[in-house]
Amino acid sequence: MTSDPLQSEPLEIRIRHVRAVDAPSIAEIMNARHVNLGTQRFPYHPDTSIASRIADDPAKFKLVAEMGGRIAGYGELETWPDRPRLRHGAEIDMVATHPDFRGFGIGAALLGEMIDLADRWLQVSRLQLFVWDGNARAIALYERFGFVTEGRLRKFVFVDGQYRDAFIMARLLQDAR
Template identity: 25%
Template sequence: MYTGRLVRLRRVDPVRDLEDRYRWMNDPAVTDTLGMRPGRLSREEIRQYLELSASSTQSHVEWAIEALENGKHIGGCTLRNFNHVARSAELAILIGEGEYRGKGYGTDAVRLLVQVGFEQFNLNRIWLIVNAENAAGIRAYEKAGFVREGLLRSYGYINGRYYDALIMAILRDEYRAGKGRCA
């Protein structure tokens, strides 16, 4: 378990987290930022995913995000697609509970996950892909020290149109220089 200013990261629990995840995967406000259609995943598929995530592998580690003030499960985050030679991994996050978006909870979770990536997993680079129209997400990543590295044109298709995505990353040296440290 890891604790920041606003959130705590705990290991996923397939039983405890299932209904929240299922609800979030049926919420267009969540799925649009992920480039998915709402309802694409069944309750059973989400349960299987959570069970796999709870067992963590060398290529995928997932946490549930809880608000410190009340212990509410508000989202999830993961380090995945580990490249053990290059010491890099992809970061992904979702804040499923709407009332917690845009209030620093996502930024705090990203900062914690970056800290875990560099200090626990000895990574050199943490990267992510974000919908170029997801201004709140981009702002949270930049506050956590990520920089824009490139643009993936027509990366995904949602709601009847293509969207571009940004590749963003933070390097270990940037983190050490204080760019991504937890405040």
């Protein structure tokens, strides 16, 4: 995209569930370099893997953020309804912004909506996530929403030619209230 979507006045961010027709935009997000670096995604994804990633799954909420009529970001909240002793927990499995829309509040909007789902609709009292050491942008975002680092996983993931540590971060509802 060449034009700044916020050039005139701030555009509204609209969150909704992903649809099959969103696949090409989701592919652009998944194939973006900043997403490859921050997640477990590869630089190339076949269409079938994108289609299965966004397919309906009763245990997952798969959200897109729209801005100016375009898909600006994608987020997944994974729940564990079939694991009775973990049912109070859930995981932010993905927050990723389209390369044309970074820094416009898309990550915050998606994360805020997933937290709202967890807190106010799903009876989730522990939200967790994994983030790679050095992903300052994501860590700042998570801290802003009350996530706390619980531990370091050493050489957890292979990223662009090197092993990297990961952090597990979590947000307990009791601390957020």
